[in-house]
Amino acid sequence: MTPQLDLRNVTKRFGGVAAVDGVTFSIAKGEILGVIGPNGAGKTTLLNCISGVYRLDGGDIRWHGVSIAGLAPYRVARLGVGRTFQIVKPFGSMTVRENVAVGALFGSDSERPPLRAAFDRADSVLELVGLRMKADLPVSALTIPDRKRLEVARAVATRPKLLLLDEVMAGLNNVEIDDALEMVRAVHETGVTVVLIEHVMRVIVGVCERVIVLDLGRTLADGQPDVVLRDERVIQAYLGERYARRLRGG
Amino acid sequence: MTTSQRWQRILIVLGCAVIAYAVLAPLTSLDGAQALNLPLLTDKLWFRLATITAMFVVMATAWNIIGGLTGYAAFGNVAFFGIGAYTTGMLIAKAKWPFLLALPLAPVAAAIFAVLVGLPLLRLRGHYFAVASLGVGVAVGELVQNLDYRGEPIFGGASGLFMPIFAVPNRDLYFFYLMLGAAGVSIAVTWAVIRSRFGYGLIAIRENEEAAAVIGVNTTAYKVAAFALAAALTGLAGGIFAQWNVFIDQENSFPIAYNVEMILMALLGGTGTVFGPAAGAVVLQLLIQFLSGSLPITLDLPFVPEDAMPVLAQVVLGVLLALVVIFAPRGVIDFFGGRSRLTVAYLRRSLRETSI
Amino acid sequence: MADLVQLVTIGLLAGGIYAAVGVGFSLVWGVLNIVNLAHGALVIVGAYLTWQIFTASGLDPFLTLPIDAVALFAFGYVVQRGVINRIIRAPLLFTFLLTFGLNLIAVNVLLLIFKSDFRSVTTAYSGAGLDLGGIVVPYIRLAALGIALLVAAALALLLNRTRVGLAIQAVGSDRDAAQLVGIDLRHAYAVTYGLGAACAGVAGGLIAMIQAITPTAGEPYTLQAFVVVILGGLGRVSATVVGGLVFGLVEAFAQSIPGSGSVFANAIAFGVMVLVLVTRPQGLLGRLR
Numbered sequence: 001m002t003p004q005l006d007l008r009n010v011t012k013r014f015g016g017v018a019a020v021d022g023v024t025f026s027i028a029k030g031e032i033l034g035v036i037g038p039n040g041a042g043k044t045t046l047l048n049c050i051s052g053v054y055r056l057d058g059g060d061i062r063w064h065g066v067s068i069a070g071l072a073p074y075r076v077a078r079l080g081v082g083r084t085f086q087i088v089k090p091f092g093s094m095t096v097r098e099n100v101a102v103g104a105l106f107g108s109d110s111e112r113p114p115l116r117a118a119f120d121r122a123d124s125v126l127e128l129v130g131l132r133m134k135a136d137l138p139v140s141a142l143t144i145p146d147r148k149r150l151e152v153a154r155a156v157a158t159r160p161k162l163l164l165l166d167e168v169m170a171g172l173n174n175v176e177i178d179d180a181l182e183m184v185r186a187v188h189e190t191g192v193t194v195v196l197i198e199h200v201m202r203v204i205v206g207v208c209e210r211v212i213v214l215d216l217g218r219t220l221a222d223g224q225p226d227v228v229l230r231d232e233r234v235i236q237a238y239l240g241e242r243y244a245r246r247l248r249g250g
Numbered sequence: 251m252t253t254s255q256r257w258q259r260i261l262i263v264l265g266c267a268v269i270a271y272a273v274l275a276p277l278t279s280l281d282g283a284q285a286l287n288l289p290l291l292t293d294k295l296w297f298r299l300a301t302i303t304a305m306f307v308v309m310a311t312a313w314n315i316i317g318g319l320t321g322y323a324a325f326g327n328v329a330f331f332g333i334g335a336y337t338t339g340m341l342i343a344k345a346k347w348p349f350l351l352a353l354p355l356a357p358v359a360a361a362i363f364a365v366l367v368g369l370p371l372l373r374l375r376g377h378y379f380a381v382a383s384l385g386v387g388v389a390v391g392e393l394v395q396n397l398d399y400r401g402e403p404i405f406g407g408a409s410g411l412f413m414p415i416f417a418v419p420n421r422d423l424y425f426f427y428l429m430l431g432a433a434g435v436s437i438a439v440t441w442a443v444i445r446s447r448f449g450y451g452l453i454a455i456r457e458n459e460e461a462a463a464v465i466g467v468n469t470t471a472y473k474v475a476a477f478a479l480a481a482a483l484t485g486l487a488g489g490i491f492a493q494w495n496v497f498i499d500q501e502n503s504f505p506i507a508y509n510v511e512m513i514l515m516a517l518l519g520g521t522g523t524v525f526g527p528a529a530g531a532v533v534l535q536l537l538i539q540f541l542s543g544s545l546p547i548t549l550d551l552p553f554v555p556e557d558a559m560p561v562l563a564q565v566v567l568g569v570l571l572a573l574v575v576i577f578a579p580r581g582v583i584d585f586f587g588g589r590s591r592l593t594v595a596y597l598r599r600s601l602r603e604t605s606i
Numbered sequence: 607m608a609d610l611v612q613l614v615t616i617g618l619l620a621g622g623i624y625a626a627v628g629v630g631f632s633l634v635w636g637v638l639n640i641v642n643l644a645h646g647a648l649v650i651v652g653a654y655l656t657w658q659i660f661t662a663s664g665l666d667p668f669l670t671l672p673i674d675a676v677a678l679f680a681f682g683y684v685v686q687r688g689v690i691n692r693i694i695r696a697p698l699l700f701t702f703l704l705t706f707g708l709n710l711i712a713v714n715v716l717l718l719i720f721k722s723d724f725r726s727v728t729t730a731y732s733g734a735g736l737d738l739g740g741i742v743v744p745y746i747r748l749a750a751l752g753i754a755l756l757v758a759a760a761l762a763l764l765l766n767r768t769r770v771g772l773a774i775q776a777v778g779s780d781r782d783a784a785q786l787v788g789i790d791l792r793h794a795y796a797v798t799y800g801l802g803a804a805c806a807g808v809a810g811g812l813i814a815m816i817q818a819i820t821p822t823a824g825e826p827y828t829l830q831a832f833v834v835v836i837l838g839g840l841g842r843v844s845a846t847v848v849g850g851l852v853f854g855l856v857e858a859f860a861q862s863i864p865g866s867g868s869v870f871a872n873a874i875a876f877g878v879m880v881l882v883l884v885t886r887p888q889g890l891l892g893r894l895r
Contacts, residue, residue, distance in 0.1 A: 051464055052464075053460070053463075053464070072463070072468075072470075073460075073463040073464050074463050074464070074466050074467055074468045074469065076464075077463075077464050077465055077466035078466050082464075082465075083464055085460075085461065085464075089458040089460060089461035090457075090458070090461075091453070091454055091457035091458055091461065092457050092458075093453070093457055093522075094453070094457070098450075101450075102450050102451075102454050102462075102465065103465045105447050105450055105451075106447075106451065106465050106466035106467050107465055107466045108466070115445070115446070115447065154461075154465060155465070158465050158466055317699075323698070323699040323702070325702070370880065370883075370884050371880075373884075374883060376698045377635075377639075377641045377698055377702075378836075378883060378887075380641070380698065380699070380702055381641060381829075381832050381879075382879065382880060382883060384829070385829060385832075385872075385875070385876035385879055385880070386876065388829065388872045388876065389872055389873040389875075389876035389877070392870060392872050392873050393870070393873050396870060396873075510703065510706055513699075513703065514703070517703070558718055561714045561717045561718050562714070562718065564710055564713075564714040565710070565711050565714045565715060565718070567707075567710060568707040568708065568709075568710030568711035568714065569707070569711060570707075571703060571704070571706065571707030571710065572689065572704055572707040572708065572711070575693060575696075575700045575703045575704045575707065576689075576692050576693050576704065601692055603695065603696075604692060604693050604694065604695045604696040604700070605691055605692040605693065605694065605695065606691055606694050606695060606781075606791050606792055606795065
């Protein structure tokens with residue numbers, strides 16, 4: 001079975017540093033996958049490579065078997081790969097509903113809805129993420145958690161088959177995280193493959209079936225959350241040699 | 251009714267009155283109307299000023315598509331005006347085409363030029379794009395004036411290009427309605443764009459180009475299309491101008507001042523709205539004409555000699571530009587659209603937002 | 607061969623002026639992020655100041671240059687502090703329009719005062735020059751090149767070795783961080799613009815000695831300053847100097863092509879600029895902004 005997304009030896013350099021260095025893994029349709037790693041591990045860079053914002057310096061990325069390396073971001077989006085930004089990028093002068101509607105107007109090629117249909121779709125997406133009540137507000141009136149929801153909503157409106165979420169939980173308190181997890185589960189249940197880049201372990205353990213750990217641009221581990229998180233190399237990467245030794249009891 | 255709603259009503263009524271006046275008043279100059287002893291509301295001067303005003307409505311509204319909606323503040327759109335003017339002018343003067351056949355080629359030529367120039371230029375951001383587009387405006391004008399072929403100026407050179415007068419009864423009225431029609435087309439096009447998928451795409455590009463790209467907007471194609479659309483409309487105005495004025499040269503077809511005037515008009519009226527630039531164009535054009543002494547009402551300043559008036563007018567324009575930019579960056583329509591109220595507090599707040 | 611050397615000489619001498627015009631423009635752009643469309647006006651104000659002093663008092667025009675510098679510095683300081691500072695946080699379009707408006711005001715006020723007649727500064731040594739084996743090097747142009755390099759060096763020294771200069775660089779790097787370490791932003795901005803204006807003033811004084819001036823003669827210098835900065839790269843004074851000299855050479859060679867002639871000045875400037883922007887946006891020596 002051809003994987004939905006297949007990364008082979010993906011490499012991206014900035015100056016002399018390889019931010020992503022030979023990363024290889026595949027994602028099957030409908031998975032809900034977590035990508036973790038200490039700061040600077042190359043998670044966002046990897047995401048940018050997939051969505052076409054960065055050109056690869058080596059390797060290939062395949063979508064349903066066809067190479068998408070080098071495609072412009074809008075083409076990758078049209079194929080059905082949606083993404084959010086770590087620092088949200090809303091369309092400031094539009095209302096919440098309009099932001100999401102624009103996502104519905106463009107997005108994946110499977111449909112090209114007319115204006116009215118796009119707005120209707122926006123409403124149902126807003127319902128899904130829990131922003132229905134705030135649909136007519138300007139973006140400036142939203143709190144940070146709500147702006148993150150909006151970011152997700154807009155990406156969902158593009159009818160993605162694969163959704164890449166970049167640190168959606170950053171800065172949220174426990175209650176807000178629970179709400180956000182609800183939202184991610186709801187999106188996943190509609191059949192979208194979800195990849196979560198996260199720092200918050202509760203999220204990974206709570207919702208991901210599989211976790212990939214990156215460190216210094218390379219894959220360190222790939223497996224079920226409870227196994228990966230007990231992996232010594234992972235602990236060492238996150239907490240450092242000394243603490244890992246202490247945990248080991250030595 | 252709230253104050254803002256009342257202001258909106260007033261503005262709409264005012265707007266309709268102006269449009270009705272503009273459309274109907276010229277009819278009083280027709281022989282048939284004169285035979286009915288209707289008062290003559292328009293004369294040669296009226297037609298000249300009104301046609302120029304309509305011309306600026308076209309240009310300001312067109313600029314708004316690339317500058318206001320898409321957020322790429324082009325500073326050299328006068329190049330398209332001149333290209334339109336010279337396309338029509340050359341076809342009429344050199345190739346002996348009839349006016350109405352030559353006119354449609356003006357927007358086409360301008361749009362083609364916009365696509366060619368836009369592809370590299372629109373990759374630039376901010377300052378770079380602004381000055382590069384300014385450079386285009388200046389350079390095209392200079393090239394048109396100075397390009398020679400075997401010693402002969404191709405486009406008429408410094409002495410310009412003359413066209414035969416377009417023989418039509420009530421010529422002033424004819425060209426006014428033609429330019430007014432172009433203004434109507436500009437506004438209609440803007441109206442259609444703003445509520446279309448294309449328009450939303452443009453606004454998305456303006457608000458956050460990277461986000462627009464990742465949700466599937468082909469930003470390059472959209473930007474170039476917006477640029478070409480603005481160019482076509484501006485070129486149309488140029489084409490009409492050429493035959494109306496009968497004579498074109500670098501000075502009247504590529505005036506650098508037009509670049510800033512059209513932007514100021516859009517800013518004054520409110521960028522990103524359908525009627526804003528048009529309103530700004532009418533108001534500013536009246537002001538400019540008043541300052542240049544072209545209106546029947548003139549100002550007699552005791553200590554300023556007659557010939558210094560146009561220069562003083564430019565000074566006033568500069569001061570006005572500075573004031574508008576400093577105090578009211580969101581434009582006048584912002585007030586009357588109900589989003590803000592024209593109070594000292596608003597001006598002060600606006601100032602605080604932008605100063606250090 | 608002699609023609610080539612003469613061409614290079616002309617190019618370098620002209621380039622000196624471009625460099626002088628460019629350094630002030632580059633400073634204001636690099637630190638304040640303002641593309642000063644009134645720069646040409648500042649240059650021409652300096653030119654008129656030199657002309658006025660020379661005509662009224664007979665003072666050697668070279669000696670008026672320090673006066674130009676001080677006067678334009680003061681003028682620039684006031685303009686920045688009083689006017690431009692109010693719009694500095696607004697989007698680029700507005701600073702652009704504001705400086706355009708200031709340019710409009712300045713040029714037309716000059717027109718009101720001086721009318722549009724051409725004025726020139728002619729001294730006893732105006733036409734004389736060195737004759738190096740057939741190559742003519744006019745004294746004034748040579749001195750102008752020297753002074754331009756001197757001004758650039760002085761500016762670089764000021765920026766790198768003095769407290770004021772370091773403050774300006776800090777403000778240019780990170781406005782908020784500069785405030786946090788106690789730099790008075792309004793003052794720093796005003797000083798920067800004042801320095802830019804001072805350099806423009808000196809350049810204007812030099813120009814008055816070389817060509818006839820009229821209030822609108824400053825306009826082409828703004829576009830050319832922009833091209834010089836793009837060509838050399840934003841960031842260091844030396845980059846702008848190199849940009850200026852290179853542009854002078856490019857222009858000299860372009861104008862020597864039979865047929866095209868000197869009328870295409872703006873078109874040449876624009877062509878060079880687009881070429882650089884599309885192929886090497888950071889310029890010859892600069893860093894990407």
